Amino acid sequence: MSKLYSGAEIVFKCMEDQNVDHIFGYPGGAVLPIYDELQNFKSIKHVLVRHEQGAGHAAEGYARSSGKPGVILVTSGPGATNVVTALTDAYMDSIPLVCISGQVPTHLIGTDAFQECDTTGITRPCTKHNWLVKDINDLAETIHKAFEVATTGRPGPVLVDIPKDIQFQKTKYKKPKKENKLNGKSHNHFNQNSIDQLIDLMSKSSKPIFYTGGGVINSGPKASELLRELVYATGFPITSTLQGLGSFPGDDNQFLGMLGMHGTYEANNAMHDCDLMINIGARFDDRITGKIDEFSPNSKKVHIDIDPSSINKNVKVDLAIVGDVKTVLSSTLKSLKQKKSKFLKSNKQKTSKWWEKIQKWRSVRSLDYIGSEETIKPQYAIERLYELTKDKDSYITTEVGQHQMWAAQHYKFNKPNRWMTSGGLGTMGYGLPAAVGVQVAHPKKLVIDIAGEASVLMTIQEMSTAVQYNLPIKIFILNNQYMGMVRQWQELLHDKNYSESYTAALPDFVKLAEAYNCVGIRAKTPEELDDKIIEMLNTDRPVIFDCMVDKVENCFPMIPSGKPHNQMILGPKDQENKKITGKGKSLV
Amino acid sequence: MPNSKSAYSFSNKKEKFDTHIIVVWVDNEAGVLARVVGLFSGRGYNIESLAVAQVDEKLKISRITIVTTGTPQVVNQIKLQLRKLVPVHKVADFKREDKAVIFKEMALFKIVGPNNKLEGAMKACKKYNPILLDKTKKSNVIQITALRREIDKMSKDLKKFGLVSVSRTGAVAMTRGAEIFK
Numbered sequence: 179m180s181k182l183y184s185g186a187e188i189v190f191k192c193m194e195d196q197n198v199d200h201i202f203g204y205p206g207g208a209v210l211p212i213y214d215e216l217q218n219f220k221s222i223k224h225v226l227v228r229h230e231q232g233a234g235h236a237a238e239g240y241a242r243s244s245g246k247p248g249v250i251l252v253t254s255g256p257g258a259t260n261v262v263t264a265l266t267d268a269y270m271d272s273i274p275l276v277c278i279s280g281q282v283p284t285h286l287i288g289t290d291a292f293q294e295c296d297t298t299g300i301t302r303p304c305t306k307h308n309w310l311v312k313d314i315n316d317l318a319e320t321i322h323k324a325f326e327v328a329t330t331g332r333p334g335p336v337l338v339d340i341p342k343d344i345q346f347q348k349t350k351y352k353k354p355k356k357e358n359k360l361n362g363k364s365h366n367h368f369n370q371n372s373i374d375q376l377i378d379l380m381s382k383s384s385k386p387i388f389y390t391g392g393g394v395i396n397s398g399p400k401a402s403e404l405l406r407e408l409v410y411a412t413g414f415p416i417t418s419t420l421q422g423l424g425s426f427p428g429d430d431n432q433f434l435g436m437l438g439m440h441g442t443y444e445a446n447n448a449m450h451d452c453d454l455m456i457n458i459g460a461r462f463d464d465r466i467t468g469k470i471d472e473f474s475p476n477s478k479k480v481h482i483d484i485d486p487s488s489i490n491k492n493v494k495v496d497l498a499i500v501g502d503v504k505t506v507l508s509s510t511l512k513s514l515k516q517k518k519s520k521f522l523k524s525n526k527q528k529t530s531k532w533w534e535k536i537q538k539w540r541s542v543r544s545l546d547y548i549g550s551e552e553t554i555k556p557q558y559a560i561e562r563l564y565e566l567t568k569d570k571d572s573y574i575t576t577e578v579g580q581h582q583m584w585a586a587q588h589y590k591f592n593k594p595n596r597w598m599t600s601g602g603l604g605t606m607g608y609g610l611p612a613a614v615g616v617q618v619a620h621p622k623k624l625v626i627d628i629a630g631e632a633s634v635l636m637t638i639q640e641m642s643t644a645v646q647y648n649l650p651i652k653i654f655i656l657n658n659q660y661m662g663m664v665r666q667w668q669e670l671l672h673d674k675n676y677s678e679s680y681t682a683a684l685p686d687f688v689k690l691a692e693a694y695n696c697v698g699i700r701a702k703t704p705e706e707l708d709d710k711i712i713e714m715l716n717t718d719r720p721v722i723f724d725c726m727v728d729k730v731e732n733c734f735p736m737i738p739s740g741k742p743h744n745q746m747i748l749g750p751k752d753q754e755n756k757k758i759t760g761k762g763k764s765l766v
Numbered sequence: 767m768p769n770s771k772s773a774y775s776f777s778n779k780k781e782k783f784d785t786h787i788i789v790v791w792v793d794n795e796a797g798v799l800a801r802v803v804g805l806f807s808g809r810g811y812n813i814e815s816l817a818v819a820q821v822d823e824k825l826k827i828s829r830i831t832i833v834t835t836g837t838p839q840v841v842n843q844i845k846l847q848l849r850k851l852v853p854v855h856k857v858a859d860f861k862r863e864d865k866a867v868i869f870k871e872m873a874l875f876k877i878v879g880p881n882n883k884l885e886g887a888m889k890a891c892k893k894y895n896p897i898l899l900d901k902t903k904k905s906n907v908i909q910i911t912a913l914r915r916e917i918d919k920m921s922k923d924l925k926k927f928g929l930v931s932v933s934r935t936g937a938v939a940m941t942r943g944a945e946i947f948k
Contacts, residue, residue, distance in 0.1 A: 302801060303808050307852040310796065327852060487846035490839060 185314050185345040186211040189278060190219040192321035195354055198222055198249050200240060200618050202233040206253025207293055208280030211345035225618055225647060228639035230257050232611035234264020235637070238273045239615030242598045243573055245398060247274040247328050248615065254280045255293030258339075259300065263605060266304040268335040270602025271421060272396055274328040275335035277301075278321075283343040284312055297339045306334040314347040322354040331365050332485040333396055365484050366501040373509050374517075375497055376456070379478055381518060381525070383454035385532045386414045389437065392421030392601070393459015393483060395594045397503035402426070402594040404507035405458065411514060413522050413529060415536055417445035419460045420586055420601045428590030434536065435545070438466040439737050440583040443544035443746055444536055446735075449474055450743035451535070457481045459503045462492040463602070472742035482506050544735040544748055545587050554704050556581065556656045556727040560588040560628065563654060566711050572624040573616045575599065577609040577633030580662035580733045585628040607636030610653060614640055617649040624652070624715070631657040631724075632681055641694040644720040652714055653722045658729045659684060666732045671739070687724035696720035781837035785814070785862040787869060787939045788844060789947070793853040794820045794828040801851055802830055811836060811844055815871070815914070815936030827855065831938050833862075833914070858939075858947045866942050872935045873917045874899070877906045879928030887927035891920065 183191060189212050193201070202225045205213045216224055227233040230252045237248025248268075252261050258279045268275045282291040298310045307327050309320045317340070324336045380386065388409060394401050402425040409416050409432055416426050417437040426433055435442035437449055446468075449455065455477045460466070462481075467473045470492065479495040481488070482503060489498040499506050514521055547557045560581075574589060575598040576582040582599055591597050598616060600608040609627040617625045627634070634655055644651050656662075664679040691698030697717050701710040701724070714721045735746045792798045799818055806813050814833040821829040834844065841859065848857045860867045877887040884906045888896055894910035894917075901907075910920065914937060921932050941947060 298797060299800070302797070302804055306850075312796075485850070487843060487850055489846075491843055494839075 180350050182348040183351050184211070184215070184348050185317055185340060186215040187218075188314075188317050188349070188351055189321065189340070189345075190215055190222060191351050192318055192325075192354075193222055193249065194219065196322070196325045197246070200225060201249040201251050202227055202236045202240070202615065203251030204228075204230050204233060204253065204257060206255075206257050206280065208254035208282060208342050209251060209257075209278075209345075210280075211342065212251065212278070212280070212340075224251070225614070225643065227611065227614075227643050229637065230260035231263050231607070232614070232637055232640040232643065234261045234275070234277070235267070235605070235608050235611035236615035236618070236640070236643075237275050237277075238264060238268050238271075238608075239575055239598050239612030240619045241268075241273050241275060241615075242395075242612075243595050243616040244619040245595060246619075247276050247325060247333075250275060250277040252277065252279050253293065254282055254297065255295045257293075258297040259295060262300060262304060263603075265301055265335045265337065267600050267603040267605045267608065269304050269306070271600065272333050272392060273335065274333035276321075276324050276328050277305075277335060277337040279337060279339050280345070281310065281339045281341040284341045285343070287341065297337070301337045304335070305337050308337040308339065310339045310341075311344055312341070314344050314349045317344065317349070318352040322352075325354075332393075332488075366505050367486070368499045368501045368506060368509075370509070370513070372497060372499045373506075373513050376480055376499065376510060377513055377517060379454055379480065379497065380412060380414075380456075380514075381521065383478075384528045385451060385453040385477075386412070386456065386529065387434075387448050387452040387454070388414055388416040388456050388458060389419075389449065389460055390416060390422045390425055390458045391419040391460025393503050394422055394425040395459075397459065397484075399594055401459075401502075401504040401507060404504060404511060408507055408511055408514070411511065411522060413525055414456075415448055415533070417441070417449065419463070419466055420599060422460060423586060423597045424591035424594045427592045429592065434540075436586050438463075439468070440587065440733055440735065441737075442587070443542045443735055443748065444539035446737065446743040446746060447539045448536055452477045455479045457483075457495070458507070459483060461488045464492070467493060468737045469740060469742040474743070542748065544746070547731070547734075547749070550728065551704060553728045554701065554707055554725060556584050556658065556731055557588055558704060559654075559656060559701075559707060559725050559727060560584050562707055563626070563628070563711060564589045566708065566715065567624060567626070570624045570715075572596070572626060573598070573613075573620060575609040575612040575616060575625070575627045577627070577629045577636075578604045578606045579630045579633060579664075580658075580666065580731075581628055581630045581633075581656040583663075583733045584656070589628070606630075606633035608633075610634055610637045610651075611640045611643075613651040613653070614643050614647075614649055617644070617651050618647070621649075625650075626652040626654050629653055629655045630662060631655050631659065631684055631687070632661045635685075638690070641691075641696060641720060641722070645695050649720060650718050651720050653720075654714070655687060655722065655724055656727050657684075657687070657724050658727050658731070660729060662731075663733070665730070669732065687722050691720075691722035694720075694722075696722065698722050698724065700724040700726065702726045781839070783835045783837060784841065785833065785835050786841050786844075787860045787862060787867070787937060788832045788834055788841075788848070789858040789860070789939055790830040790832070790848055791855040791857075792828050792830060792851075793855070794826045795853055798828065798853045799830070801853065802832075802848065805847055805851065806832070806834070806844070809843070809847065811840065817936035817938050831936060833937050856947070860939055867939055868942060869913060869937050869939050870911050871914055871917055871937045872909065872911045873920070874931075874933045875906075875908045875910070875920070875924055875929055876931040877908065877924065877928050878904055878930045883927045887924055887929070890923055890927065894920065
């Protein structure tokens with residue numbers, strides 16, 4: 179007879195078989211049996227966070243930087259509700275997470291027991307799938323299935339809710355099944371015909387553009403390699419969404435920069451004027467498209483996506499290719515080599531006018547800003563940070579707001595999985611715990627959270643986690659004392675009524691760092707900035723860097739609300755001419 | 767809304783709303799109906815009626831029939847989103863006008879009144895396979911099976927015969943002929 183294991187043991191046996199080496203969690207009454215077993219599974223290291231939301235974002239950072247699913251362990255009730263923001267964040271940005279939550283014993287479910295909540299009910303709309311395990315014999319299978327659902331197809335978060343009595347009960351352990359069948363849901367639904375059509379469109383186009391997104395990153399490093407190969411083989415310009423940054427080198431001449439609301443002038447104009455748009459793993463998000471009725475009016479649109487429901491959701495496309503980016507790109511490259519081995523040569527002539535036009539847009543230099551000798555301009559701070567860290571293979575996380583957009587604009591990524599930011603949900607407080615997760619996955623690498631002072635205060639308690647595990651994360655705060663993006667919108671849309679967007683009683687971040695027993699550094703002038711950044715980089719401990727920047731700098735360029743791609747506000751001078759009026763005001 | 771200033775999903779195009787009958791085959795497990803219904807409410811889709819029951823005891827498969835309205839794009843999204851749910855096996859979509867598909871709803875009517883009214887009610891239902899399920903001196907319970915709009919009409923018409931209570935199911939659907947939906 180094979181050995182019987184308790185539910186708690188089975189949780190860890192499953193994790194072992196799923197090659198989990200780190201979990202992020204916080205103990206509590208309904209998961210105590212699981213925590214009791216932790217010490218018996220040496221290959222699994224637990225990272226104790228200070229708040230369950232932190233566990234969720236740390237797991238996200240871990241997942242995005244490593245390509246492995248992030249694992250979370252929380253207790254029932256408040257433990258589970260605290261992790262909801264992170265689950266929703268992961269759902270929006272397609273990040274594989276497996277959350278194990280404790281639940282009150284089965285006989286108490288529904289009685290409003292202490293720390294009971296309807297966890298599967300609450301998390302149903304923010305997970306790919308979730309399970310309440312009511313029978314110990316289903317436990318192992320359910321956890322294995324959870325890992326499978328989280329990591330296959332379009333990745334996303336899942337949750338397994340385990341009542342406390344189930345954690346004590348004993349049964350045989352079941353290994354994961356080898357077959358990879360997800361209820362008949364396979365992921366590649368394209369045929370050679372679609373690939374041929376794509377190549378046909380590519381060879382006919384004189385104004386093409388690649389528009390790439392997080393799907394390329396999610397498809398694995400190989401997908402980024404293939405993307406580079408395809409972009410070089412075609413000579414087409416490429417732009418990327420916020421989530422796709424790093425899949426193509428940010429400093430390459432064919433790269434037009436990020437597109438969308440705070441994207442570059444050349445990227446947005448090229449999107450508007452192109453005759454062929456090849457969307458690879460992006461989802462026509464409203465921050466990307468601007469006014470949808472006037473979105474790229476004269477282009478043929480191709481959409482490559484693993485999720486059929488992304489196709490024709492916001493924008494109707496002419497050719498849909500449902501499949502994994504890696505597989506689609508490799509088929510495309512193969513066919514391209516076979517059929518149009520001289521594609522680049524024959525194409526150069528055809529797209530030369532297009533490139534001339536792009537160069538014209540480029541010459542506008544839309545990311546330029548007015549420098550200052552007295553105050554640190556936030557863009558300057560990011561530029562300097564980039565220059566001083568670009569040789570280090572650094573990992574960047576961000577919070578949400580102006581600093582996030584400046585980071586996306588001015589920090590150039592050359593590799594996938596180096597850029598972790600909350601795009602879909604826009605979760606302030608994401609970056610610090612995400613940095614914790616990234617550093618756990620990559621202990622020797624430089625991990626920087628480019629933060630705003632308002633965002634970072636939402637999850638500042640995770641500094642304590644960083645200190646406990648000697649995670650030398652660098653929290654680089656662009657401190658303008660305002661919720662900068664809120665302030666910017668109030669300036670542009672609400673007649674400078676800065677309602678509640680100024681934080682009057684900020685902590686002294688240097689003293690705060692000391693209180694957490696890490697290192698605090700402050701930079702006040704452009705002069706001293708480089709030295710201070712170098713000091714931060716030379717510190718092998720967690721650092722909070724308080725970078726005092728211009729308080730009223732706005733993030734440009736910007737597609738104002740209610741406008742299409744080709745009507746951007748370029749900078750402070752331009753902004754008078756394109757006032758946002760009427761309907762645009764009511765939109766976020 | 768001519769010349770909308772909106773960047774986001776204010777479409778100038780006025781698309782026609784169609785009525786569709788969506789049939790979903792799901793694993794009959796805890797919470798599966800909540801997943802399907804939650805998807806509709808969460809994404810702002812309509813549910814006009816809903817019928818659900820287990821249809822395969824051995825495989826534990828339930829069949830959910832949902833009547834919904836939406837633009838072609840929305841209906842397409844509904845199908846694609848439903849197919850993403852883990853317990854969903856297959857999704858069929860029929861237009862209400864589709865001649866190759868049978869749609870039926872059932873209704874129970876309770877009529878209270880003198881004999882002539884009770885008989886009148888029964889007669890009025892003649893076209894819709896009326897079955898007298900219960901009869902007392904003062905009351906009748908009549909079952910009919912018909913289309914939605916026919917039941918809507920009967921619910922109105924029977925008032926004059928002393929209709930006091932209506933109970934009705936959502937629509938169920940099945941294709942005509944030997945074919946089954948795969």
